[in-house]
Amino acid sequence: xxxxxxxxxxxxxxxxxxxxxxxxxxxxxxxxxxxxPAGTVHEEVAxxxxxxxxxxxxxxxxxxxxxxxxxxxxxxGSALPEPARAQAxxxxxxxxxxxxxxxxxxxxxxxxxxxxxxxxxxxxxVVRLGESAFGGEDGGDGKDGGDGKDDLPxxxxxxxxxxxxxxxxxxxDVHPVMGQVERxxxxxxxxxRDGGPRGDLPRVRAYARLLxxxxxxAVSVNNVNxxxxxxxxxxxxxxxxxxLADAFRPYGIRxxxxxxxxxxxxxxxxxxxxxxxxxxxxxxxxAAARVYEAIPDFGGFVVKADxxxxxxxxxxxxxxxxxxNMLAEALAPFGGEVHWRAFVYDHTQDWRDRSTDRAxxxxxxxxxxxxxxxxxxxxxVKHGPMDFQTREPVSPVIAAMPATRLxxxxxxxxxxxxxxxxxxxLGPMWSEILGFQPxxxxxxxxxxxxxxxxxPAAGGGLVAVSNVGDDPYWTGHPLAQANLYAFGRLxxxxxxxxVALLDEWIDLTFVPLLSRDPAPLxxxxxxxxxxxxxxxxxxxxxxxxxxxxxxxxxxGPDVDGYEYTPWxxxxxxxxxxxxxDRTRATGTGYTGQYPQPWSEVYExxxxxxxxxxxxxxxxxxxxxxxxxxxxxxxxxxxxxxGADEAxxxxxxxxxxxxxxxxxxxxxxxxxxxxxxxVRCAREWRDQVNAYFLRKSGVPDAHGRHIP
Ligand code: GCW
Numbered sequence: 001x002x003x004x005x006x007x008x009x010x011x012x013x014x015x016x017x018x019x020x021x022x023x024x025x026x027x028x029x030x031x032x033x034x035x036x037p038a039g040t041v042h043e044e045v046a047x048x049x050x051x052x053x054x055x056x057x058x059x060x061x062x063x064x065x066x067x068x069x070x071x072x073x074x075x076x077g078s079a080l081p082e083p084a085r086a087q088a089x090x091x092x093x094x095x096x097x098x099x100x101x102x103x104x105x106x107x108x109x110x111x112x113x114x115x116x117x118x119x120x121x122x123x124x125x126v127v128r129l130g131e132s133a134f135g136g137e138d139g140g141d142g143k144d145g146g147d148g149k150d151d152l153p154x155x156x157x158x159x160x161x162x163x164x165x166x167x168x169x170x171x172x173d174v175h176p177v178m179g180q181v182e183r184x185x186x187x188x189x190x191x192x193r194d195g196g197p198r199g200d201l202p203r204v205r206a207y208a209r210l211l212x213x214x215x216x217x218a219v220s221v222n223n224v225n226x227x228x229x230x231x232x233x234x235x236x237x238x239x240x241x242x243x244l245a246d247a248f249r250p251y252g253i254r255x256x257x258x259x260x261x262x263x264x265x266x267x268x269x270x271x272x273x274x275x276x277x278x279x280x281x282x283x284x285x286x287a288a289a290r291v292y293e294a295i296p297d298f299g300g301f302v303v304k305a306d307x308x309x310x311x312x313x314x315x316x317x318x319x320x321x322x323x324x325n326m327l328a329e330a331l332a333p334f335g336g337e338v339h340w341r342a343f344v345y346d347h348t349q350d351w352r353d354r355s356t357d358r359a360x361x362x363x364x365x366x367x368x369x370x371x372x373x374x375x376x377x378x379x380x381v382k383h384g385p386m387d388f389q390t391r392e393p394v395s396p397v398i399a400a401m402p403a404t405r406l407x408x409x410x411x412x413x414x415x416x417x418x419x420x421x422x423x424x425x426l427g428p429m430w431s432e433i434l435g436f437q438p439x440x441x442x443x444x445x446x447x448x449x450x451x452x453x454x455x456p457a458a459g460g461g462l463v464a465v466s467n468v469g470d471d472p473y474w475t476g477h478p479l480a481q482a483n484l485y486a487f488g489r490l491x492x493x494x495x496x497x498x499v500a501l502l503d504e505w506i507d508l509t510f511v512p513l514l515s516r517d518p519a520p521l522x523x524x525x526x527x528x529x530x531x532x533x534x535x536x537x538x539x540x541x542x543x544x545x546x547x548x549x550x551x552x553x554x555x556g557p558d559v560d561g562y563e564y565t566p567w568x569x570x571x572x573x574x575x576x577x578x579x580x581d582r583t584r585a586t587g588t589g590y591t592g593q594y595p596q597p598w599s600e601v602y603e604x605x606x607x608x609x610x611x612x613x614x615x616x617x618x619x620x621x622x623x624x625x626x627x628x629x630x631x632x633x634x635x636x637x638x639x640x641x642g643a644d645e646a647x648x649x650x651x652x653x654x655x656x657x658x659x660x661x662x663x664x665x666x667x668x669x670x671x672x673x674x675x676x677x678v679r680c681a682r683e684w685r686d687q688v689n690a691y692f693l694r695k696s697g698v699p700d701a702h703g704r705h706i707p
Contacts (some may be wrong), residue, residue, distance in 0.1 A: 009203065010473045010666070012210050012481050013505055014127075016051055017512035021130045023048030026066065028057045030080055031073030031119070037212075037252040038116035041071055041123050068134060069109045069126065071119055084110045087154060098217070098252075099158035100125070102133075104151050109133050117217070117252035124213040125157060128504060130512075160454045163378065163407055163461025164491035165218035165256070165339075166211065167302060168468075172196065172222070172229040177552075182223050183413050185420035186469030186476035191221050195229055197240045198470070204247040207468060212251035214488025219248060219466075220256035224304035224341065231260040234287055235267050242294040254299035256339065261303060261323065262311040263287070274316035275326035284330035292334040300336035301327055302380070307344045320344070320365065321372035328374035339407065339463065340373075342366050342381040342397055348566045357580075357588035358568030359385040359615075362397050367593075371403035378405045380463055383433050385590070386569070388416050389546035390429075390537045393602065393612055396593035398449055399438035406453055408433070410464040412483050416546075417536055419555050420467060420476035422677040423649055424536045425529040427486035427498030434494040440597040450494035462491040477673050478666050479529065481509065499530055510662060521661040524652045532649065537611075538642025539684045542635045544615035545571045545579060548688065556680055557687040571614065573695055577621055578631070579614035591616060610634075621696040635692050636700045639685040646681035650674040 027049065029042045045056045057067070070084040074092035078085065083105040091101045095114040100122030103110045111122035126133045135150030169182040170189035180188045190203050211219065221244055222230045233241050234257060245255040264270040264283040274280055291298050305312030305323055313323035324340040331338060345361035362385060373379065379401065384392025388411040398406060410430055411417075417424040434450040437443075453460040464487050467475045475481050485505045489496055506525055511518045540557070541548040547569035550558040562569040571578055581587030583603050591603040601607045602616045610625045621632035629637060653674055657667060689706045693699070700706055 008472060009206065010478070012474055013485055013508040014210060014213055015509070015512055016048075018127055018130070018508045019044075019048035020052050020512060021134060022069065022126055023050075023052030023054050025049075025054045025068035025134065026057075027054060027069045027071065028065070028067045028081070028084075029071045030058070030076040030084075031116075036116065036250045037120040038073065040212075040250045041116075041119050044123060045071065067108060069111070071111045071123060071126075072113075073116070073119060074112050074114050083108055084112065088112050091154070091156075095156065096158055099156060101154050101156050102126075102152070103154035104133075104135065107135070107150070109152075120212055120252055121157070121159075121215060124215075127213070128508065130507070159215055159217075159492045160450065160494050161461040161491050162454075162459050163218055163463065164216050164488065165220065165407070165461060165463040166216055166412070166466040166487075167220045167224065167256075167258075167409075167463055168466050169223040169225070169413070170221065171227060172233075173227070175227065178225075181469055182225060183411075183415040183465065183554075184467075184469050185414060186467060186474060186480075187471040188469055190468060190470050191244060196237075197243065200470075201243060201247045203470070204244055205250070207474075208248045208251040208253050210474075210484075211253060211488065214485055215492035216488045217252055218254050218256060218299050220258055220299075220302045220339070222258050224258045224302060225308070225310060226258050226260040226304075228266075230258070231263060231266055233257055234259055234263060234291065238291060238294045241291075245295045245298065249297065254297055255295065256299040256302055257291075258302040258304070259327075260311065261305045261313070272316065273311065275313050275318050275322045276316075281326055281329065284327060288330040288334060288336065292336070298334070298336060300331050300338055300376075302339040302341070303327065304341045304343065307341065308347050312344075319369060319372075321369045324377045324379075325372075325374045328376045332374070332376050337376045337378055338374075339378050339380045341409070342379055343387075343409075345568060347568070349568050351564050351566065351570060355588065356568065357582060357590055359580075359582060359590050360588060360593065361385075362395060363400060363593045366397055367400040369404075370401040373404050375405075378407045378460055380407045380409050382409045383430075386546060389544075390417055390533070390540055391544045391611055391615075392546065393544070393598075393615060394433055394436045394438065394449060396438075396590075398452060399595055400593070406460040407463045408449060408453055408460075410462065410487060412464045412487050413467040414480065414483075415465075415554055416549065417533070418677065418680075420480045421555075421673050422536060422646075422680065423477070423479050423528055423532045423674070424483075425479075425486070425498075425502065425532045426483050427490065427501055428530075429533050430487065430490055431494075431496075431498045434490060438598065439595055442596065448494075454494070462487075462494075473666070473669060478670055479525075481505070482529065499526070502526065502529060513663075514661065516660065518661070520659065521656065524656055527652045528649045531645075535642050535645040535649070538638040539646065539681045540642075540688075541571075542614065542638065542688070543579070543610065543631065544612040546615070547571070557684045559687060559691040572618055573692070575695055575697070577619050577623070578692075578695075579618040580616070581618040582616050587618075621692070621698055630698075632692055632696050632698045633701055636689055636702075636704070636706070639689050640704060643678075643681040643685040646674075646678050650678050 027045050049056045074088040097115045098117045100113040100118040113119040172192045173195045174180045262273045264273045264280045268283045304310045306314045327338045342362045344365045345358045349356050381397045385395050436449045482505045486501045489501050547562045548559045551561045582590035584592045623631045693706045
């Protein structure tokens with residue numbers, strides 16, 4: 001296994017070999033003393049040069065050029081050699097906190113940033129470019145004599161989104177039901193064990209490095225379900241949190257904590273946690289001040305309130321704006337932010353009551369509060385109205401709160417998408433969501449979800465639940481690393497092509513280790529991964545209906561598992577048809593939460609996109625889809641096709657065995673998971689098909705065997 005920073009741990013997309021192009025050059029790092037992330041740039045370059053025979057100068061300490069690569073803060077200005085000096089003069093002050101400029105002039109590659117974090121992102125950009133950062137395989141020797149044939153015009157790179165964050169649902173102790181990491185499929189926590197710190201700070205640092213390389217700038221280190229031990233991270237355990245912050249800081253990542261809304265009661269001994277109570281506000285003010293003494297660059301709080309049993313402002317008859325604003329007031333003097341989650345719904349509903357619709361809940365609770373949140377509150381909204389299902393419409397909350405800073409929440413950890421036992425590359429799903437136009441083309445399509453969260457005035461961002469644990473491959477399934485990679489890159493550049501991002505990931509993770517033609521590996525990985533989300537969709541719950549999983553752990557099929565439970569997750573299949581009527585005309589009225597045109601499109605059985613039909617409508621099995629198939633025949637066809645595709649995915653991987661294209665241990669790990677995926681996909685196919693055959697009595701038009 002190619003380990004790097006910590007031994008025995010897979011290097012993911014930063015194997016030492018990915019630094020070969022940079023490490024064999026003459027590099028000047030200027031301004032490295034200006035802050036932690038810039039010092040990191042020097043360290044990274046020095047390590048690469050030590051490995052690959054290059055040379056690093058730190059200037060202005062008398063080292064002389066010439067240089068192939070200059071990485072500098074624009075403030076270093078006059079101390080820089082040309083052509084960097086001229087570039088720095090014109091770029092200074094235009095690049096922002098995290099942006100960088102990349103140019104190539106006369107055989108010198110120049111990366112400039114106004115601030116240290118930008119320099120770090122510029123460095124990792126050069127790593128991604130490999131030889132092409134130096135003029136490509138031919139002109140890349142820096143000896144073109146300055147004839148300009150490999151020049152690159154100056155290009156400025158800036159993250160589209162201000163907040164690019166990963167939330168960990170890590171517990172300090174092993175929770176009796178949820179384990180060490182809630183919805184974690186990659187072993188234990190890299191932060192916590194046995195009720196305290198895990199004590200492997202090099203591993204945390206290695207994680208921070210991977211995250212910085214894809215542009216992540218914020219991490220929250222404990223579960224949003226804040227149990228007794230985690231509640232104390234805010235006070236007694238603050239030292240442990242500060243140690244983690246120290247490991248993240250060199251990579252430009254600000255640490256956040258999930259806090260318990262009832263902390264003033266639980267920790268402070270106050271009789272109430274009422275957000276309008278003076279003592280409660282004072283308690284939070286002091287708690288925040290203590291946090292900032294220990295961690296001056298602390299990012300802020302993440303809060304799950306009045307949700308699935310967590311305490312919140314409703315207990316005191318207060319609104320979520322009251323709750324969030326109280327915490328915002330405590331953090332504001334220090335520049336901290338509150339990430340307040342919009343995942344608020346009734347999880348004790350009566351399944352007999354068909355008028356209560358969980359999908360409506362976030363909008364019903366939060367849309368009326370638009371404009372009431374403090375400037376340092378970010379409302380964190382799950383991308384769909386339900387709960388990270390394989391297919392959901394985009395949450396209507398995102399279009400309904402123009403006066404609120406919003407962050408959209410994704411789930412990189414594959415709770416509902418195969419739990420890192422199935423190959424399911426989520427880049428294409430996220431890309432569809434980010435490109436969704438809540439007003440259709442009515443505003444020339446300018447306002448996509450990505451544009452809404454990118455709006456600098458709004459200053460929101462993208463957040464995801466991490467899929468990382470203490471597994472040697474980080475993510476359990478080695479190919480699930482691609483999801484973490486793509487999430488970070490999409491948060492930086494939401495319109496990036498997810499298939500191209502897979503190529504980037506392959507180019508960093510696998511290709512640098514190969515001395516042979518990578519084409520067969522690339523082909524196999526694309527065949528396995530490009531369409532894997534749709535494959536997963538085909539063999540699981542059909543047409544957007546969701547939640548046909550085993551209750552509790554959420555793995556594998558159980559068509560009626562959630563049908564008669566209090567969770568609000570129903571499909572209403574009977575002998576005549578299936579789906580949830582969410583129309584205004586005859587259903588729960590949820591379609592009315594969308595602006596035009598979606599409000600009308602979703603309301604209409606004829607216009608509703610096939611893949612969401614059962615999310616919005618209850619239809620007879622004979623209803624004909626746009627595809628021409630009836631609903632029940634579509635269910636049979638997609639389930640046969642999906643399970644076959646899973647089997648083909650495994651064949652592609654098997655063909656790579658012994659070809660020397662991937663490490664043998666990694667090959668074995670993936671193969672073992674593929675065996676399980678193939679088994680589970682068949683189980684899904686047979687249970688779903690048998691269920692609908694028995695309910696509907698409609699035979700498969702192609703006479704295939706359905707048990
Ligand atoms: O999807 C559900 C999960 C819970 C999780 C919750 C949430 C942390 O099943 O495990 O709790 O969402 O997002 O808060």
